[in-house]
Amino acid sequence: MSHLSRADVARLAALARIDMNDADLDRLSGQIDAIVDAVALVSEVANQDVPATSHPIPMSNVHRVDEVRPSLAQADALAAAPEAEDGRFRVPRILGEEA
Numbered sequence: 001m002s003h004l005s006r007a008d009v010a011r012l013a014a015l016a017r018i019d020m021n022d023a024d025l026d027r028l029s030g031q032i033d034a035i036v037d038a039v040a041l042v043s044e045v046a047n048q049d050v051p052a053t054s055h056p057i058p059m060s061n062v063h064r065v066d067e068v069r070p071s072l073a074q075a076d077a078l079a080a081a082p083e084a085e086d087g088r089f090r091v092p093r094i095l096g097e098e099a
Helices: 006-015 022-045 074-079
Strands: none
Touching: 006 022
16 A cells, blocks of 8 residues: 655645645545555556456447538538638637737
């Protein structure tokens, strides 16, 4: 069983540039300890006989043929837009950079 001290948690918070008050440090030192212990238990169980998995059931990709089908005309799509420009939707600039 590992034990992370309050000073360890404060150091981790400083490295992550997270400002924590005394109450947060006290609370998180116990919670982080529980997380580290849980990871240690999983590490004990997992060995070379247990294959690594990302999903509990097998998954496969579903592919379909990429074929051209009739779709909405450009003018119809832009008809409901608040603003359009040069055949595209016009939206407000969100970045302060010049185009």
